[in-house]
Amino acid sequence: MSTQNEHIVIDGPNLVHGGTSEVDHNVHPNDRDRHGADDALHGHAHHEPHFIFKYIFSQDHKYIAKQFLITGMVWAIIGALMSVFFRLQLGWPDKNFAILETFLGHWAKGGKLSPEFYYALVTMHGTILIFFVLTAGLSGTFANFLIPLQVGARDMASPFMNMLSYWFFFTASVVMFCSLFVQTGPASGGWTSYPPLSAIREASLGSGTGMDLWLIAMALFVVSTLLGGLNYVSTVLNMRTKGMSMTRLPLTVWALFFTAIIGILSFPVLLSGFVLLIFDRNFGTSFYLSEIFINGRALPHVGGSPILYQHLFWFLGHPEVYIIMLPGMGIASEILSTNSRKPIFGYFAMVISLVGITVLSFLVWAHHMFVSGMSPFLGSIFVLMTLLIAVPSAVKTFNWLTTIWRGKLRFNVPMMFAIGFVSMFISGGLTGIFLGNSALDIHLHDTYFVIAHFHLVMGVSAFMGMFAGIYHWFPKMFGRQMNNTLGYIHFWLTFIGAYLIFWPMHYEGIAGMPRRYFDYSAWESFKQFESLNSFISICAIVTFFAQLIFLVNFFASIWKGKKVTDPNPWGSTTLEWTTPIKPGHGNWPGEIPTVYRWAYDYKDDGNGNDFVPQNVPLREGEEAH
């Protein structure tokens, strides 16, 4: 063992796997139940897995990643389409659109949305994009796909749990989808679903059956996230290949690792919040309810506090935005470095800032509640914590900038999206400084300034990161390339479109225009934005259609894209590119490669290449990292 570990610098966790090649078998207690390259390699006679187990209840992390990706994409289309529907209403509140009636039936009689359904659309749009697309679709895809490939493992720590994670997500999706069709409409209390509105059935149409289904779907979703997250964390901790110390991990893995930790620690709190809400709705408890007179009668509840729900919700709700952001950060770091042909600048600072963000993300939740009636002193603590979190974010930004400084930049499609990610992150991050300062938030809270802020920093940035990742790893996922020209068109339309949609919203918010309004035309203070709102809606529709370009490119390329011939098409250092072009079950047909260096050795390798993969042994005189 000691000889095997010679090249490993100080690294505790690595000892976990003993360091011999047998490890590859030992760490796979499940190998016996699984099928594929791993077994075939060792000469066991094995039949092909049954169709159902290969394509539906697959336990291969790469396949599960694709399942998450495709499901997430379906949701993304639905969620984005909803935003087009409600943008039609916001842009032209006095017009009717026949197409709305075609799609939504009685919810848009004569082509005019009903206010109830407007709120339902906004709620589902938020819920779908935040949870189903940018949590499950993003982490689910890349954590599944990249963690085993980049740490050098044959699969997840528990492939079975991994499969369950997907199927819980799928079930949650089915329930959520069904809720769109119930008679009283889907939940309509906002993605935050504050009680009493969400707790009292009479309070709004969407607080009826739609809300029940919403809660059930979300509970299933939390289970899925936990199963996935536990798997990601244990895989990163226990299943790294020989030589892959924690300090040699690619930043994608670090980011996904912290994402999973945040999820594991915060989602259970959300679940408990939901359970109490279910109790209040169905069993007459009063956790969140007190002194309510509604629909002509006084309810019996006294003593509860709606603020309690807000604390429980935002204890997840805020970390959630980092759950959405971190994978994008990791992906952008990886892609910026690869395509600058330069190591990421400040690897350790990048990891430490991730730690900082992870820790601080749990200490800032109440900045969403400055005007909820919370104690002003408590508010001041959260101001401090919130602005503190700007520091690690700034460090990351400067490190990205220094990474591309004096590089040799290749502007392939993933690189464009990574640059777009940084640009959006800067723009959205800076407006967070306004909102985190309670004295400024007291006017901006719940206006379009907030909509603009979080769409840029979380919605669009995370999508930029996700697109970057898809374009970058598509060759690894499907063995083919996506079309470049379409990729560039997609990038520019999305990037410019997103700025045009969300930049003007800041001004509407500064003017006090509240979010979640169905119509502003009766308001003396807000109606002057009518033409601006139409402009935003036009941009939103164009941007929506730009995403169809991506969809065509994605699906056409799966079957018709140019075949990849080079196993390492981007000249990357990380381990996933040492697998065959189409890795089978078990990832490496032979032994898992041993790692000798960090993930960012973009330098002359002495043979005319400008990068040194992680599995290349140190040359003489070279210092280990």
Add this chain to the structure above:
Amino acid sequence: MSFIIFALVALFFVIIYQIAKASEYATTLRGEDKVRASTNKLMAWLLLAFLVLGMYAAWHFHESILDKMLPVSASAEGREYDSMFKATIILTGIVFFITQTLLFWFAFRYQSTEKRKPYFYPHNNKLELLWTTIPAIVMAVLVMVGLKNWFLMTSPAPASAQVVEIVGKQFNWLIRYPGADGELGRRNFRLINDANNVLGLDYKGDPRNLDDVVNQSGELHIVKGRPVKLIIGSRDVIHDVGLPHFRYKMDAVPGITTTIWFTPTVSTEEMKKITKNPNFVYEISCDQLCGKGHYSMRGTVIVHDTQEEFNEWMRKQTPDYVTNFANKPASPAPANQAAPVTDSAKKTAMK
């Protein structure tokens, strides 16, 4: 109609597909490396162009939209707000300009060319320290300024403040003024009754209620120069009293009382002149999603020029008790209720 849409969508997909095919043929014809090099250059220029045009557009847009924004703050505290806001805009504006420029300039400047050699530069702890401490210091300053204002805004109201209660319900605002005794009486949600006691004033238990004036039109009357303290509550779900012209807002939470106070400095009449808009009116928006009529939960604020003017108005109001129970059989709470008042915005809009 739907056929045309269908045809257009189909055409759209065909065009996309053709672009893809054409670009692939072109690449094979011209040679992959050559195409890659020229695309790289094109993208570098586009990024630079985006930076220049984007900065110009942002500035131009800023200038052109200013006259659509809110007028000067109508409260003394709001003035502080505006100056802090401006300072934060300038500060973040500078950071925005520098970082975005660096990002796109580096991208353009260091685009891949034949000759360029990337510079192996993995870390520099001095730099990291630099850009950890500078943001930390800047943030500390912002926190200090912010908290100074925050504690000012949330400090106890002066004793001379006018007290008004504002209660949200689906979907309008109920406003209560104390009568001659200058005090608001106790409420009890179990006594609420849409016919004759919308706020659930406890007349039996608290005689201070007898002279309280309740206004269901959502009109909040206050006086220029006199601090006003709002006692905020809700009858049903969470609402939020949004006062954009005064730069304030506070949730209305059932079961909990919240408050804000501020000093109005510009009367409604004065603001009509400042904005040159004879229809100008201070509005109260509901800023917390409260159900179907949320977007129409509109109230207004009338800032009187003088206390006398306000007193004049107040004299014309009748206490709720007198309206509902004087001259009537003394049993409150009839079983049937009048239709609740809803959608106050619609009413005002229709005028």
